[in-house]
Amino acid sequence: MKSTTEIEELGLTKQRKVVLSVIMDSKEHLTANEVFELSKGLLPKISFATVYNSLRYLKEEGLISEVNFGSGASKYDRMTDRHDHAICSSCGKLVDIRLDLPEELIRQAAKHSKFRPESLELTLRGTCPECK
Amino acid sequence: MKSTTEIEELGLTKQRKVVLSVIMDSKEHLTANEVFELSKGLLPKISFATVYNSLRYLKEEGLISEVNFGSGASKYDRMTDRHDHAICSSCGKLVDIRLDLPEELIRQAAKHSKFRPESLELTLRGTCPECK
DNA sequence: CGTTGAATTTAGAATAATTCTAATTCTAAG
DNA sequence: CTTAGAATTAGAATTATTCTAAATTCAACG
Numbered sequence: 387m388k389s390t391t392e393i394e395e396l397g398l399t400k401q402r403k404v405v406l407s408v409i410m411d412s413k414e415h416l417t418a419n420e421v422f423e424l425s426k427g428l429l430p431k432i433s434f435a436t437v438y439n440s441l442r443y444l445k446e447e448g449l450i451s452e453v454n455f456g457s458g459a460s461k462y463d464r465m466t467d468r469h470d471h472a473i474c475s476s477c478g479k480l481v482d483i484r485l486d487l488p489e490e491l492i493r494q495a496a497k498h499s500k501f502r503p504e505s506l507e508l509t510l511r512g513t514c515p516e517c518k
Numbered sequence: 519m520k521s522t523t524e525i526e527e528l529g530l531t532k533q534r535k536v537v538l539s540v541i542m543d544s545k546e547h548l549t550a551n552e553v554f555e556l557s558k559g560l561l562p563k564i565s566f567a568t569v570y571n572s573l574r575y576l577k578e579e580g581l582i583s584e585v586n587f588g589s590g591a592s593k594y595d596r597m598t599d600r601h602d603h604a605i606c607s608s609c610g611k612l613v614d615i616r617l618d619l620p621e622e623l624i625r626q627a628a629k630h631s632k633f634r635p636e637s638l639e640l641t642l643r644g645t646c647p648e649c650k
Numbered sequence: 651c652g653t654t655g656a657a658t659t660t661a662g663a664a665t666a667a668t669t670c671t672a673a674t675t676c677t678a679a680g
Numbered sequence: 681c682t683t684a685g686a687a688t689t690a691g692a693a694t695t696a697t698t699c700t701a702a703a704t705t706c707a708a709c710g
Contacts, residue, residue: 472631499604512633
């Protein structure tokens with residue numbers, strides 16, 4: 387996770403700042419289209435392509451992350467600390483959760499896959515409180 | 519995971535059988551389009567819509583699963599036992615891995631999310647052997 | 651300051667991914 | 681054999697994302 391100073395050093399353009407702030411200020415995970423709609427509120431002339439470009443850029447810089455659980459459009463999430471997700475198999479609701487993954491797990495995963503590990507994330511599939 | 523007998527009891531149509539077999543026989547995770555192309559080899563008149571319908575049906579029956587790591591089309595994976603994924607952040611390569619998740623973890627995840635838990639899956643992001 | 655050039659943004663077109671529609675075919679039950 | 685519901689088909693429609701080419705921004709340079 388980047389510090390405020392590091393973010394400032396990136397010299398974000400006006401558009402990228404707006405896209406980032408929209409995501410940072412949202413409680414929900416937003417689709418690209420929702421980011422676009424909200425960004426227009428702050429910067430009416432912003433284009434769809436710029437939103438996508440900005441999302442890609444911000445993702446590469448590690449300021450946001452993209453999640454997709456196989457039903458429709460990708461969603462964008464602010465990048466705080468490492469965290470996990472829970473997704474409701476009935477209504478699709480997506481929430482962030484924070485678990486303490488045992489160190490052992492990442493070693494095990496790296497060993498089994500033979501990948502050089504970067505990060506580990508867990509997804510719980512279940513039923514949210516609203517869906518009973 | 520369903521037994522052979524249970525699968526037979528579903529009375530799958532010709533098309534659904536073909537789609538299922540394509541996925542079962544593939545070492546790789548396939549996109550809907552790849553499933554379509556391969557299915558055509560076995561059943562030349564099969565349509566794209568049927569492939570999508572079949573994928574949805576088979577997923578609902580728990581015979582296959584859909585994964586999407588936020589870059590392009592969803593991929594379909596045969597449903598064997600519970601398993602996890604590793605994805606290469608450089609080339610996008612996706613492999614199945616099998617980890618022993620501590621029982622404790624699912625309880626923790628359920629508690630944090632307040633969801634009634636169904637399944638838990640872990641994703642390792644890293645660099646695959648080919649990408650160094 | 652003017653010029654230059656790289657990076658970014660813009661509007662809209664193009665492509666890719668997925669779902670829908672309406673007509674037809676299949677299948678199992680009466 | 682009928683009939684009704686489910687599944688399939690071809691192709692259109694919709695949604696999601698990326699591309700293109702022209703315009704803009706902005707910093708570095710003379």
